[in-house]
Amino acid sequence: MDLKSTKASPVLADPAPINKSRLGIHSSLLSYSQSGPSFSTSIPTRKKPGKLDDVRSNGWLDAMKSSSPPRKKILKDFNSAEVVSDEAEIAYLSWMIRYPSALNSFQTIVDRARNRKLVVFLDYDGTLSPIVDDPDRAFMSDDMRSVLKSVAKHFPTAIISGRSRDKVFELVGLTELYYAGSHGMDIIFPAKNMLSKNQLNCLKSTDQKGKEVNLFQPASEFLPMIDEVFRNLVEITKDIQGAKVENHKFCASVHYRNVDENSWPVIAQYVHDILKDYPRLRLTHGRKVLEVRPVIDWDKGKAVEFLLESLGFSNRRDVLPIYIGDDRTDEDAFKVLRKKNRGYGILVSTVPKESNAFFSLRDTSEVRILIDRYLVSSYVSLKSGETRFENCLQVQDFLESLVIMAQEDGKRDERSSEACGYDTD
């Protein structure tokens, strides 16, 4: 890729005082403590982890352990498959009163989308591809690929993933979409779409086909640090069976899905010990994964706002963004859409979770149905002047209108992703 800056990016070239921004990141992006050294000087030798008190007292371990979905718990308690499904289903259905199925609520979405342009944002893992043990084998089905291609034909469509942008592009393989990797810290979009003040923050580059594109990388100066931390994490976890570390360019992931639960405290403490040497990095929790990322004030929610602005859709009442995602990091995007009643977050989950989303879907197959039968066919139906969709249930319509009323009255507070009590399954 040919990288040449058209104009110095204020994000990259901010001459902020060294104590505030040794990395040259614009101060508006720094919302965390910046004291202490930014780089460790060497790869740490693998000493024994601390007493594990750190990870117990700071809640890391609780977050890692809260990963058992109710289904399994009930099975253990009652030892009866029938009770399991009933109990779990009842819990799920009552949860759905607060987070109605996006499939059954589609009339509401369509009603709001009428005369407005839908903009579709999607997460990758757990949303477009089912969660599997091996992150390298999280493939999207051909069916999903083909419905994605269709929806992108009708509506601007972007994938915002925790993975590196290259990796997610490799997995999806469609040039019709916009891509944001590293939790939105690496965004690429066509140069012709640059319509806003974001122009100042972007670099010019070329895509795989040699077409001119804009590149937004607010954490670019963290690249060497993430590389170093990645190597340290690989080294320190190499004897923990099942542990896997991924380098996502502007962030790194430490997976413990395949690690014996008895070793979770050890893995947590190792990561904690390493982070002590990097005060400019922080940790977030995903689904059985610890994610290490820069402390800049940037997340998937900011990436949604950035893309809406860059595509010329910011503050437009004739645009309805929807965001479909399944994990804690997607909550930032749900929150942005919930604010000012801007659009809809749709949470993909098989178990009840507190969320800033408005609607729910059970799994990736429902995501595919929503995109295929509803989003794509809604476009066609709306074009032909049709107004109602057969699949919408009247009862659900009623429930949805309650939700919408609550939303409009501002009765449902924003919840932080930490307060959402997310499991990490």
Ligand SMILES: O=P(O)(O)OC[C@H]1O[C@H](O[C@H]2O[C@H](CO)[C@@H](O)[C@H](O)[C@H]2O)[C@H](O)[C@@H](O)[C@@H]1O
């Ligand atoms: O933002 P996303 O696109 O959802 O990416 C989040 C993380 O996804 C991947 O891990 C998750 O999916 C894996 C494959 O199904 C699964 O094995 C793992 O337990 C999940 O956490 C990816 O590997 C991570 O690096 C991403 O941060």
